[in-house]
Each structure stands twice: as structure tokens, then as C-alpha cells.
Amino acid sequence: MSKKDGGECTEKVRRYMEQQNRPYSVNDVFMNLHKEVGKTAVQKALDQLTAEGSVREKTYGKQKVYVFSQDQFPPLDESQLQEMDRKAAELSATLKEKEKQLCETETQLRQLIKATQIEEEVSRLQQKLSDLTENRVLVSKEERDKVVKESDAMTRQWRKRRRMAMDILDAILEGYPHPKAQLYEEIGIETDQDAGVTLPKV
Structure with a gap:
């Protein structure tokens, strides 16, 4: 490798360490540069940069780790540090709020799924009642009353759910930036009309 090539390799490693500004081993740098620079050349470049003071070397057991010297960066004044702390606090608060919203949405989704299951059960009972009526199957009054009672109870649950x-959907839509149909599609909501059913009267 010529001195020119060695200088180019060293500069490439220096730029990478500065841009990333995090600790790396020789192998990390070699792999992260997509093997554009040989591993031996990376080691020589890091040794040179360490000698120049551009890079700091730390040893952990048998492994050496290198990090760009923070002295190379301009110092931050107190106002900049305070602004960074403020932004970090804002981002932390935003993250907590998003996590809370996600938890609430998951709860709402479980309720919607439960409502769908109730609708399916009502439809099944309605179909059973319709079959019994149309076919004029002779059933006891007790059995018929039981089916009607179950159907009415499930219908009330259907209406409530x-x-x-x-x-819940109206509340979500207040802060949702897209049309209602898109929200329904994203969370898998099937309306009565989609299912081809009509809420019966109790």
C-alpha cells in the first residue's frame, strides 16, 4: 500500500469515526465500511489516529475499542445543553403519551372484537329462529321461549356493544387524520352493512 493509499484509508476511517461518534472495535469498523478498507489497513489507520489524538483507545479484556475524541468537537455552552435536556424531556413525554394511546387503542380494539362476536351469535340465533318459523318445525313452547329469550338477550348486548x-370509534376519529373508512379498514372493523345484517328490535 502506498503512502497515498494509506493516507486515504486513514482519512476514510477518521471521517467514519467522527460521523458515527460511538465506540467500535477494529472488526466493527472493517465490517461497517463494507470491507472497502482492509482489516490490516483499518488497524493501522486507528493506530495512527490514536497516536495523533483524533481517536481514543480503550482496552476491555483482550479487546480494544476505539472512539472519536470528544476534544475534536466544539464545546457546548450551557444554553445548548439546557435546550438538549428540554428536547429530551419533550420526546420522553411524547413517547409516554403515545404508549398510553396505544394501550387505550388496544383495549378499544378488544372491545370491538367482542362486539363482533356477539353480533355473530345474534345472527346465528336469528337464523335458527327463522328456520324454525319457516319450516314450521314442531317444538315445545319452552324450547321456543328459550330461543326467543336468548335471542332477545343477545340482541340487547349487540345494541349495547x-x-x-x-x-369509541367516534372518539378515535376526532384525532384521526384520515377518513372513517380508512380507519375501519386499518383496524379491521366490519359494520352491520358489511356483514349484511340488521340490528333486530327487542
Whole structure:
């Protein structure tokens, strides 16, 4: 390798260490540069940069780790540090709020899924009642009353859950930047119309 090539390799390693500004081993630098510089050349470049003071070397057991010298960066004044702390606090608060919203949305989604299951059960009972009526199958009054009672109870649950689901969806839509149809599609909501069912009267 010529001196010119060696100088180019050293400059490439120096720029990389400055841009990343985090600790790396020789192998890390070699791999992260996509093997554009040979491993031996990377080691020589880091040794030279360490000797110049551009890079700091730390030894952990048998492994050496290199990091760009922080003395190479202009010092931050107190106002800059305070601004960075303020931004970090804002980002932390935003993250917590997003996590809270995610938790609430997951809870709402579970409620919507439950409502869908109730709708399916009501549809099944309605279909059973319709089959019994149309085919005039002779059933006891007790059995018929039981089916009607179950159907009415499930219908009331359907109505209650449907109202809850719509309230939740309306609340989500207040802060949702897209049309209602897109929200329904994203979270997998199927309306009564989509399912081809009509909420029966109790």
C-alpha cells in the first residue's frame, strides 16, 4: 500500500469515526465500511489516529475499542445543553403519551372484537329462529321461549356493544387524520352493512 493509499484509508476511517461518534472495535469498523478498507489497513489507520489524538483507545479484556475524541468537537455552552435536556424531556413525554394511546387503542380494539362476536351469535340465533318459523318445525313452547329469550338477550348486548363501539370509534376519529373508512379498514372493523345484517328490535 502506498503512502497515498494509506493516507486515504486513514482519512476514510477518521471521517467514519467522527460521523458515527460511538465506540467500535477494529472488526466493527472493517465490517461497517463494507470491507472497502482492509482489516490490516483499518488497524493501522486507528493506530495512527490514536497516536495523533483524533481517536481514543480503550482496552476491555483482550479487546480494544476505539472512539472519536470528544476534544475534536466544539464545546457546548450551557444554553445548548439546557435546550438538549428540554428536547429530551419533550420526546420522553411524547413517547409516554403515545404508549398510553396505544394501550387505550388496544383495549378499544378488544372491545370491538367482542362486539363482533356477539353480533355473530345474534345472527346465528336469528337464523335458527327463522328456520324454525319457516319450516314450521314442531317444538315445545319452552324450547321456543328459550330461543326467543336468548335471542332477545343477545340482541340487547349487540345494541349495547354496537353503541359502545361507535362511541369509541367516534372518539378515535376526532384525532384521526384520515377518513372513517380508512380507519375501519386499518383496524379491521366490519359494520352491520358489511356483514349484511340488521340490528333486530327487542
